[in-house]
Amino acid sequence: MNADPSELQKFADMAHRWWDPESEFRPLHEINPLRLDWIDSLCPLNGQTVLDIGCGGGLLSEGMAERGARVTGIDLGEKALGVARLHLHESGLDIDYRLVSAEALAQEQPGQFDVVTCLEMLEHVPDPASIIRACATLVKPGGHVFFSTINRNPKAYLLSVIGAEYLLRMLPKGTHDYAKFIKPSELARHCRSSGLDIAHLTGLTYNPLTQVYSLCQDTDVNYLMHARRHV
Template identity: 70%
Template sequence: MNANADPAELHKFSELAHRWWDPTSEFKPLHDINPLRLNWIDASSPLAGKRVIDVGCGGGILSESMAAAGATVTGIDLSDKALGVARLHLLESGLKVNYELAAAEEYAERHAGQFDIVTCLEMLEHVPDPASTIAACAKLVRPGGEVYFSTLNRNPKSYLFAIIGAEYVLRLLPRGTHEYARFIKPSELSRACRDAGLDVLDLTGMSYNPFTKVYALGRDTDVNYLVHTRRDG
């Protein structure tokens, strides 16, 4: 498969896959921010009754929570190990999610316009061609449907906070989790969305307080940020 993927990135997350659902592991930040991102999506596009695809679903933290909110969820990823963990966790949770090993571009060719909502969170900074992933997400959603992204801004502050702070000082993430050159400025992401036929509706920042150890959504998009878009009707 000629996928838009970096083998080194896939290997990195595959090696950690067995720890995906351990809330004290390297994936603790994902567990901590998941209620925030889930509520943010559900507030603007109520999930109940919607057909949703989670692009780059990994071990299924977001996918499961959207299913619990009443959505019919498909999760796609290129890490077979992560998907194996995601499927095993369904036995524990009792939820229903359709997990498939597939690249976004390839899946979009077969399922164009079939989803009400597309989510692609914490993934764009890990692929060689983010614009290709964004275009695939735009193709997957129906006209008038919603697409959600999240990623990391590229500036000196984000390097200090997301790499030096999170990986080396606070050790919230394993060293080497992120590569600064792959961070994406909001202007770049917005341009790629417009090129793919997506209207940018909202840009929201996510910050972390190292003293209270609490994540919060707000106006500060200097480091982590989320984008809500809608496909042209």
């Protein structure tokens, strides 16, 4: 199984707070509109069949469903999926949440999705290349795949680990392992070797003075990548 038990436990312990915008998941709540708008601008979600890999408590999944997508969300965290399913009673949305790995679903449903998203997940798994290959298998020829993760360099360590976890305390200590951060060049190489063409790359920055996130050209720390599967 391409999952770190300690990572699964870490998110299981926090799962009940997933939909609390003032909890450890506050950064996800604040960047979610930016992520949704970016994805929707590159591939209008209305009517698309979408797979959200590493969906957690369903924040992105619900956002895409609200925009008219038919969403399947998968995760290996049972508690997070339980929270996601429970929140559907509040939102009234129709999302298929499944406890299954990306690799297993790729064998079961190859080429079945118009769009595949895998955001804020690659830096938490032992073998990100395996996830990327699964994404390429799951998406239809010509389909869209969206990733987001954290760059690996001294600036990213300073801001994402020291700054966010220890100084600003935006995230619990130990949320990120610097060794698992992924350079854009590495992610692009994994994509190309899996049959995906890189279409767009954009950065995500946080201003601690204004406490505002924004999309920009600076990919030094957080970044998002859009790829297309070969036709």
